[in-house]
Amino acid sequence: MRRLPRFLVPLVPLALLVGCTDGGVSGGVSGTPGAAGLRDPLFPRLGNGGYDVRHYRLTLEYDPSADRLSGSAEILADATQDLSAFNLDLHGMEVADVTVDGAPAAANRAGDELTVRPRDELRRGAPFRTVVRYAGTPRTITDRDGAEEGWLRTAAGGVLALGQPAGSMAWFPGNHHPSDKATYDVAVTVPRDLAALSNGELVRETTKGAARTSVWRSTAPMASYLATLVIGPYGTTNGRTRDGLPVLSAADPTVAARTAAVAGRVAEVTEWAAGRFGPYPFSSVGAIAVRDGAAGYALETQNRPVIPAGMFDLRTLVHELAHQWYGNSVTPANWRDMWLSEGFATYAEWLWAEDREGTPADDSFAEAYETDANWAFPPAAPPSAEHVSDAPVYGRGAMVLHQVRREVGEEKFLALLKGWPERHRHGNASTRDFTSYAEEVSGRDLGKVWKVWLYGTGGRPR
Structure with missing residues (x-):
């Protein structure tokens, strides 16, 4: 990161689904509800416990003239505990109905939490299929630091959907924490004079009358904050x-x-x-x-x-x-580990300047060292959600890597740059994972680097 369709049936008020008994929805289960929130150090309410999403299949239709999105989200997941209920993150929007494994499920809303109670208990380890039909005018979300994400309207009937850290919940329900990565199919229908772009590959595009449908497929796991939808000419x-x-x-x-x-x-x-x-x-x-x-x-x-x-x-x-390696393929385990994404991407800029522009990384380090904003807090310990994208996460995060380079030498540092994304390819990793890995690859005790540069609170080391 760098700062600077219509439904075929009418929407049913969600309250009518809560506790309904026809269609076989019943209580009588012995499992427990999945957690509403994963207790992320910076965003404790993001994500949900009790299941692991494997795949999202989103079928969306957007009418720019009415600023209305309608859609169906099919979510394939595995239960990680015996579940009597589970939550999905969804901001705004009106939910028509929810099914689990083809059977109607009771559901209710509380803020950004959509709680789903399936007819039958979901056993630990069992795969299950949830379908949520929803519609409405998606909202723009203002982060605590003032940045806007979610559903951003642009000129000429366009839309830009961005998700860091939580904006994807504005346009589809899901488990919106970076630790739960999944593959995606996204089918988007818009007026035929507009394009609709998403992640992965365009596998099919068709036009029918005044509408164009584009189908995008992401076969590599993706954190939901990295999903995008771009509509416009x-x-x-x-x-x-x-x-x-x-x-x-x-x-x-x-x-x-x-x-x-x-x-x-x-x-x-x-x-x-x-x-x-x-x-x-x-x-x-x-x-x-x-x-x-x-x-x-x-x-x-x-x-x-x-x-x-x-x-x-x-x-x-x-x-x-550079984020495609550091942040996207190897995704931080939680938002406090954000320096593993931004510090590496910033260091990539230093490496580019060194390789292609003749500016040694030592010079980039010296400039970052003299920048006061980089010393506001340790890169591995942003004090709150408002600071997750502040300067130390980027600049001091890159300085940590340069200090590792100085300690271990060029050959081992190059091996680390390549080995880290290889070891955790398409997965998640934490700061502790990285510090252990760096010491393993280098054969060196790097405790002083971590103490002073990664976690130190004493200001600029001299």
Whole structure:
């Protein structure tokens, strides 16, 4: 991250479903409800316990003239305990009905929590299928630090859906914590003069009358905050890296000309990054250039980062593409581990400057060291949710990595850069996982680095 359809049946008020008995919904189960929230250190209410999502199948229709989204979310999951009920995160929207394994399920709302009570108890280890039909006008969410996410409306009937840290709950129900990654199928129907882009690959596109339906598939696990939906009059360009990796980029027509030169270097940056960080972890790459004002930041949405035109420079592209390894493939275990994402992506900028621009990483380190904002708190311990994207997570996080490089030497540091995303490919990892791994790979006790640079609260070390 960098800052700067209509339903075929009418919606049924959700309250009518709560405690209903016809259709076989009943109490009489011995399991317990899954937790409403995973007690994340910074966002304790995000996510839900008791199950692990394997796949989301979203079928969406958006009417820009009415600013109305209607959809069906099919969620395939495995129970991780005996469940009498479980929760989904959903912000706003009207829920028509919910089924679990094809049977009507009771459900109720409390804020952003949709509690689902299936007819039959879900046994631990058992797969189950939940379908939620919903509709309404999705909302923009303002984060505690003032940034906007969720459903962001743009010009010409367009939409930009961004999810860090919790915005994806504005447009689909799910387990919205980075620790629960899943694969996705997203089918989006919009007016035929608009494009609809999402993550992964476009597997099918059809037009019928005045509507266009685009189907996107992400076969690699993805944290929900990295999911995106971009609707508008976007133009696309296609290409390939020298290794044959597909490159699909898109741009709003009003910014296409001014962003084309940098967008044209996606393949080059990806090839460079693969040399530094190991094989690219996904099946395609690209970037999406949006109008200034659509969002106040760039975001590393999986496969295809979203970058406002005013930020669409080479350093930002390097940063967001580096996230495909650090943050997207290896996703922080919780939001306090965010430095593992942003610190690595910032250090990638330093490496690019060193390899391609003749600026040693020592110089980038010195500049970061002299920046007062980087010393507000330790990178591994943001004091609250408002500070999860503050300077120490980025700049001091990168300084931690540079200190590791100085301690272990070039050969072992290069091995660490490649080995870390290989070991945790398509998974999650914590700060403790990283510190243990760095010492394992280097054969060195790095306790002083961790104490002073990663956790130290005493200001600039001299």
